[in-house]
Amino acid sequence: MTYDFAGKVAAVTGSSGIGLGAALHLARAGARVFLGGIDAALNAKAAETARDEGLDISCHQVDVADEGSVRSWAGEIAAATDVLHALVNAAGQQTYGTVEDTSPAEWDHCLAVNLRSCYLTAHCLYPLLKVAGGASVVHVASVQGHNNQNKVLAYATSKGAVHAMTRAMAVDCATDQIRVNSISPGSIRTPLLEYGAGQLATGGKTIDDMIEEFGKSHPIGRVGTTAETGSLIAFLCSDAAAFITGTDLRIDGGLTAKLGV
Numbered sequence: 272m273t274y275d276f277a278g279k280v281a282a283v284t285g286s287s288g289i290g291l292g293a294a295l296h297l298a299r300a301g302a303r304v305f306l307g308g309i310d311a312a313l314n315a316k317a318a319e320t321a322r323d324e325g326l327d328i329s330c331h332q333v334d335v336a337d338e339g340s341v342r343s344w345a346g347e348i349a350a351a352t353d354v355l356h357a358l359v360n361a362a363g364q365q366t367y368g369t370v371e372d373t374s375p376a377e378w379d380h381c382l383a384v385n386l387r388s389c390y391l392t393a394h395c396l397y398p399l400l401k402v403a404g405g406a407s408v409v410h411v412a413s414v415q416g417h418n419n420q421n422k423v424l425a426y427a428t429s430k431g432a433v434h435a436m437t438r439a440m441a442v443d444c445a446t447d448q449i450r451v452n453s454i455s456p457g458s459i460r461t462p463l464l465e466y467g468a469g470q471l472a473t474g475g476k477t478i479d480d481m482i483e484e485f486g487k488s489h490p491i492g493r494v495g496t497t498a499e500t501g502s503l504i505a506f507l508c509s510d511a512a513a514f515i516t517g518t519d520l521r522i523d524g525g526l527t528a529k530l531g532v
């Protein structure tokens with residue numbers, strides 16, 4: 272399903288995986304997109320994809336965990352547009368560890384990248400979102416903010432907090448006609464999932480073997496795609512979702528609906 276984003280402007284963080292999928296979906300539907308990511312090579316690759324398709328996506332180097340960097344990205348956006356209709360926070364990182372072996376530095380970094388960043392981008396871009404008179408903010412959380420596997424203490428904490436922040440932001444921002452929602456993906460094939468598969472692979476299993484196994488734990492029988500998350504994000508950014516705010520939508524192939532017994 273596509274929605275019309277002609278004349279709309281969006282800012283998206285995360286220049287690969289779910290962020291890139293959202294940026295491509297929005298741009299293909301007519302939006303002008305500002306895409307921010309920390310990895311210069313991924314930014315260049317995203318820019319090349321956009322150029323090849325003739326899409327209006329400009330890629331910027333930004334560290335979403337760093338206030339100065341986010342302020343400077345917001346400044347670049349404000350110099351190029353006086354309105355923002357959508358903000359999608361998809362930059363993120365996986366951090367594995369228990370309470371015993373997660374270091375304070377790992378904890379702080381995970382929460383800065385996955386949680387504080389969602390506040391920072393919205394804070395810095397708020398004046399532009401306010402002007403739209405009907406903007407939409409989408410945070411990419413995770414099923415791990417609802418239920419979780421072992422050894423994801425900092426990650427699960429960051430994602431559960433994104434759910435709470437989404438509600439709190441939505442209640443406050445409604446007076447400015449800004450809707451705020453999150454999505455909680457199950458396993459989606461992205462570089463992050465491939466990294467996780469590599470970490471968990473044992474006994475000669477390949478990343479593809481692991482991803483096939485992840486897929487089997489989802490009732491739908493496979494992992495999801497960035498086209499599918501892009502489509503859901505675009506729906507939440509569109510007028511079709513005009514009465515949806517303060518909620519979390521799971522896109523998990525039934526993963527969290529299933530009991531493990």
Ligand SMILES: NC(=O)c1ccc[n+]([C@@H]2O[C@H](COP(=O)([O-])OP(=O)(O)OC[C@H]3O[C@@H](n4cnc5c(N)ncnc54)[C@H](O)[C@@H]3O)[C@@H](O)[C@H]2O)c1
Nearest residue numbers: 285286287288289308309334335362363413458459461463
């Ligand atoms: N792929 C999945 O199965 C899955 C499931 C649930 C939730 N998520 C969430 O989706 C989001 C996107 O992950 P993905 O799967 O697309 O992985 P990904 O690795 O492809 O994308 C994450 C992007 O964030 C960027 N990034 C990391 N740290 C950054 C920083 N400090 N500043 C700016 N950019 C930074 C990376 O360079 C990368 O481009 C993450 O928040 C992740 O937790 C993913």
